[in-house]
Amino acid sequence: KAGVTQTPRYLIKTRGQQVTLSCSPISGHRSVSWYQQTPGQGLQFLFEYFSETQRNKGNFPGRFSGRQFSNSRSEMNVSTLELGDSALYLCASSLGQGGWFFGPGTRLTVL
Amino acid sequence: LAKTTQPISMDSYEGQEVNITCSHNNIATNDYITWYQQFPSQGPRFIIQGYKTKVTNEVASLFIPADRKSSTLSLPRVSLSDTAVYYCLVGDRSNYGQNFVFGPGTRLSVLP
Numbered sequence: 679k680a681g682v683t684q685t686p687r688y689l690i691k692t693r694g695q696q697v698t699l700s701c702s703p704i705s706g707h708r709s710v711s712w713y714q715q716t717p718g719q720g721l722q723f724l725f726e727y728f729s730e731t732q733r734n735k736g737n738f739p740g741r742f743s744g745r746q747f748s749n750s751r752s753e754m755n756v757s758t759l760e761l762g763d764s765a766l767y768l769c770a771s772s773l774g775q776g777g778w779f780f781g782p783g784t785r786l787t788v789l
Numbered sequence: 790l791a792k793t794t795q796p797i798s799m800d801s802y803e804g805q806e807v808n809i810t811c812s813h814n815n816i817a818t819n820d821y822i823t824w825y826q827q828f829p830s831q832g833p834r835f836i837i838q839g840y841k842t843k844v845t846n847e848v849a850s851l852f853i854p855a856d857r858k859s860s861t862l863s864l865p866r867v868s869l870s871d872t873a874v875y876y877c878l879v880g881d882r883s884n885y886g887q888n889f890v891f892g893p894g895t896r897l898s899v900l901p
Contacts, residue, residue: 777838778823780835
């Protein structure tokens with residue numbers, strides 16, 4: 679069974695731009711969550727989706743948004759990029775509570 | 790908001806058993822504990838999950854005492870390839886809903 683895939687793997691943007699990251703969960707998984715990882719803050723939870731509905735949300739500004747499609751694929755959008763948004767963005771999928779399986783991440787660099 | 794603490798780093802030698810402890814004093818009744826392994830430039834990899842007592846799978850064991858305020862990941866007979874960062878994850882509820890809180894991670898170095 680294929681794992682969680684994320685595209686693109688690497689991305690370079692400039693301040694003020696917006697970016698959309700994509701995540702395809704493991705087949706059959708209906709829960710998708712997103713995380714931001716930086717050297718200073720570690721792994722931080724962004725949000726979780728289940729059956730196209732945002733079920734949980736972390737403590738991030740409204741510039742960070744996401745959505746989930748009927749096939750469970752998910753996208754994450756960051757608008758008005760700031761230098762501090764440079765990070766590894768990780769997507770994970772799950773069958774239920776816990777047991778999250780992570781993708782390889784998208785490395786976003788904001789210049 | 791549940792806060793977790795872990796040792797920042799640990800060293801071990803090949804073939805030894807390694808125990809990494811995570812403290813989570815504010816764990817809630819319905820929370821569960823999950824451990825992950827992460828290599829550089831990769832996403833975390835699920836190792837083991839538990840709610841109470843002891844859980845064992847083919848790669849690790851997880852010990853959770855009765856008060857559930859801590860958990861210990863046990864890796865038997867580590868090898869060089871086990872050098873990685875290990876995170877404990879505790880389910881938590883915040884004003885925004887369930888907010889999974891990762892620990893700061895323990896950097897394990899396995900020496901030959």
